[in-house]
Amino acid sequence: MKNKELQEKRMKGYFIQATKEILKSEGIKAISVRNIADKAGYSYATLYNYFKDINDLVFLCVSDFQAECESFVSEQTKKEPKGIKKLKASILAYIKYFIEYPGIFDLFFITKGGDFGNKQQIIDVISNSLDRVCNIDWEYCLKHKIILETDIELLKTQLRYSVIGLLILYLNRLTPKLYSEFITQANRLIDSELGIKYENLNDAMKDEQTKIQNSIISVNIG
Amino acid sequence: MKNKELQEKRMKGYFIQATKEILKSEGIKAISVRNIADKAGYSYATLYNYFKDINDLVFLCVSDFQAECESFVSEQTKKEPKGIKKLKASILAYIKYFIEYPGIFDLFFITKGGDFGNKQQIIDVISNSLDRVCNIDWEYCLKHKIILETDIELLKTQLRYSVIGLLILYLNRLTPKLYSEFITQANRLIDSELGIKYENLNDAMKDEQTKIQNSIISVNIG
DNA sequence: TAAATATAATTAACGATGTTAATATTTCCA
DNA sequence: TGGAAATATTAACATCGTTAATTATATTTA
Numbered sequence: 001m002k003n004k005e006l007q008e009k010r011m012k013g014y015f016i017q018a019t020k021e022i023l024k025s026e027g028i029k030a031i032s033v034r035n036i037a038d039k040a041g042y043s044y045a046t047l048y049n050y051f052k053d054i055n056d057l058v059f060l061c062v063s064d065f066q067a068e069c070e071s072f073v074s075e076q077t078k079k080e081p082k083g084i085k086k087l088k089a090s091i092l093a094y095i096k097y098f099i100e101y102p103g104i105f106d107l108f109f110i111t112k113g114g115d116f117g118n119k120q121q122i123i124d125v126i127s128n129s130l131d132r133v134c135n136i137d138w139e140y141c142l143k144h145k146i147i148l149e150t151d152i153e154l155l156k157t158q159l160r161y162s163v164i165g166l167l168i169l170y171l172n173r174l175t176p177k178l179y180s181e182f183i184t185q186a187n188r189l190i191d192s193e194l195g196i197k198y199e200n201l202n203d204a205m206k207d208e209q210t211k212i213q214n215s216i217i218s219v220n221i222g
Numbered sequence: 223m224k225n226k227e228l229q230e231k232r233m234k235g236y237f238i239q240a241t242k243e244i245l246k247s248e249g250i251k252a253i254s255v256r257n258i259a260d261k262a263g264y265s266y267a268t269l270y271n272y273f274k275d276i277n278d279l280v281f282l283c284v285s286d287f288q289a290e291c292e293s294f295v296s297e298q299t300k301k302e303p304k305g306i307k308k309l310k311a312s313i314l315a316y317i318k319y320f321i322e323y324p325g326i327f328d329l330f331f332i333t334k335g336g337d338f339g340n341k342q343q344i345i346d347v348i349s350n351s352l353d354r355v356c357n358i359d360w361e362y363c364l365k366h367k368i369i370l371e372t373d374i375e376l377l378k379t380q381l382r383y384s385v386i387g388l389l390i391l392y393l394n395r396l397t398p399k400l401y402s403e404f405i406t407q408a409n410r411l412i413d414s415e416l417g418i419k420y421e422n423l424n425d426a427m428k429d430e431q432t433k434i435q436n437s438i439i440s441v442n443i444g
Numbered sequence: 445t446a447a448a449t450a451t452a453a454t455t456a457a458c459g460a461t462g463t464t465a466a467t468a469t470t471t472c473c474a
Numbered sequence: 475t476g477g478a479a480a481t482a483t484t485a486a487c488a489t490c491g492t493t494a495a496t497t498a499t500a501t502t503t504a
Contacts, residue, residue: 011452033491043454045493054491110332112394127397154414161411164390165383172334175349189383192376255462265483267464276462 012050014040020061027103028111031058058107062122065104066129069097073133083146087137088190094133095163095186102171109164130160158193234272234282236262242283249325250333253280280329284344287326288351291319295355305368309359310412316355317385317408324393331386352382380415 018039022030033054037044051057076093080086098105108126131138138156141147147155166189169175170182240261244252255276259266273279298315302308320327330348353360360378363369369377388411391397392404 032489034489044491045455046453048492049452109390109394123396127391154410157407158384158411158414161384161387161391162380163383163387165385165387168331168386168390169349169383172331174345185379188376189380192380254460256460266462267484268482270463271481 008050014042015047015050015057016060016064019057020064023058023061023065023103023107024101025103028058028106058111059119059122062107062125065101065107066125066132069094069104069129070133072097082137082140083144084141084194087134087141088194090134090137091130091159091163091190092186094130095167098167098171105167105171109168130163131156155193159190162189162193230272236264237269237272237279238282238286241279242286245280245283245287245325245329246323247325250280250328280333281341281344284329284347287323287329288347288354291316291326291351292355294319304359304362305366306363306416309356309363310416312356312359313352313381313385313412314408316352317389320389320393327389327393331390352385353378377415381412384411384415 015036018036019031021039022035031054033047034044036054036057037047040047047054047057073090073093076096077086077089080089098108108129138147138152142149142152166182166186176182176185237258240258241253243261244257253276255269256266258276258279259269262269269276269279295312295315298318299308299311302311320330330351360369360374364371364374385408388404388408398404398407
């Protein structure tokens with residue numbers, strides 16, 4: 001019985017790995033049972049011995065990608081000084097991750113919830129994706145009273161919405177047309193959102209704010 | 223020659239009308255050449271005598287829907303007193319339009335730009351969709367110095383991104399789960415964005431702001 | 445070890461899809 | 475009225491997701 005489980009897990013792994021590769025390189029439009037099975041080295045019908053349907057398979061990848069995204073952001077921002085500056089860098093790195101893998105962005109935010117049976121677990125992962133990526137930063141800012149408890153939920157929500165909107169418009173090739181302009185927009189957006197409650201901030205954050213706004217306000221994430 | 227043009231225009235009209243009906247009722251996933259042609263009362267191949275392909279047809283609908291959206295918002299907000307309050311009501315009505323016709327939201331923001339050959343005209347319509355809907359309000363606020371010239375572009379941009387992000391997360395059934403909660407979020411979002419530069423506002427807007435914030439901050443758009 | 449059984453993998457098939465090529469029909473003018 | 479031009483339709487092809495039938499493999503039993 002143990003062998004069987006192991007083998008089944010391995011088989012599933014092959015298909016999941018193949019699906020992830022396709023999602024990353026060619027995007028969700030290139031996903032097909034035959035395509036996945038090809039890459040996994042099996043016939044397309046074999047897939048159905050291990051997965052209910054293609055969506056079941058596709059969305060098993062979500063958690064994996066979220067973890068990968070968190071690692072990516074962590075790696076990209078490890079040199080940043082903790083606080084608002086690192087928070088901003090994390091958000092920019094988060095954006096960069098999806099620019100690098102637009103197929104994963106599609107999977108997270110474009111593909112309809114109904115397509116994967118509205119699984120609550122996956123919905124939660126996606127909904128809180130940015131929050132989790134920035135979790136350390138939020139907690140640090142809270143602990144050191146850089147951001148007030150009363151403001152933090154609104155901040156998180158605003159940033160979540162804005163970042164997704166920004167990415168949607170850029171990735172779907174609507175606007176802006178240039179990458180450089182997009183980065184400028186991203187910076188402006190984050191600065192503005194994080195500055196929302198400027199007049200309510202305590203001294204610690206005012207210091208940070210001043211420093212940020214005096215520097216050239218464009219952090220290169222390229 | 224004149225007859226021919228007229229007839230061609232009529233034929234195109236039949237297909238466009240059919241496409242619009244399907245987009246509104248069943249959404250873009252229900253779009254197919256056979257489906258459209260059925261509704262138009264012709265064979266599916268006839269469609270190709272008048273349109274290059276199915277995307278060409280689908281995206282001819284964009285401008286029509288934008289105009290319709292503008293009318294909808296105008297109608298919904300005609301009783302509101304001009305200024306910030308009407309601006310907010312317009313944004314909420316804009317949101318309501320897409321809640322009512324999620325298929326049109328898909329068409330505007332989800333469907334990839336590449337799918338309709340990156341036509342700049344259509345890209346512009348979509349990119350500036352919210353701005354145009356609120357155009358009268360922005361101009362009024364500017365004229366009466368309720369919003370400063372220096373802030374207006376940032377405000378527009380922020381709102382554009384936030385509103386799209388909000389709608390994406392809700393329409394794809396991720397979060398929030400309840401419509402009432404969604405409306406609360408929408409209100410909070412708009413209030414927060416429009417209050418961004420509170421400390422920079424002149425008296426006219428401070429008055430408006432105070433009034434808004436003293437009232438229950440939830441405008442029912444249902 | 446050989447036969448019987450259970451399991452896993454594959455091919456065949458169905459109803460869709462978008463699009464093109466080959467036909468059939470209608471329209472219009474000499 | 476005949477024939478040319480325009481227009482509409484059916485046939486066909488290569489895709490797609492999914493299921494059923496079939497074959498190959500592995501496991502168990504005699």
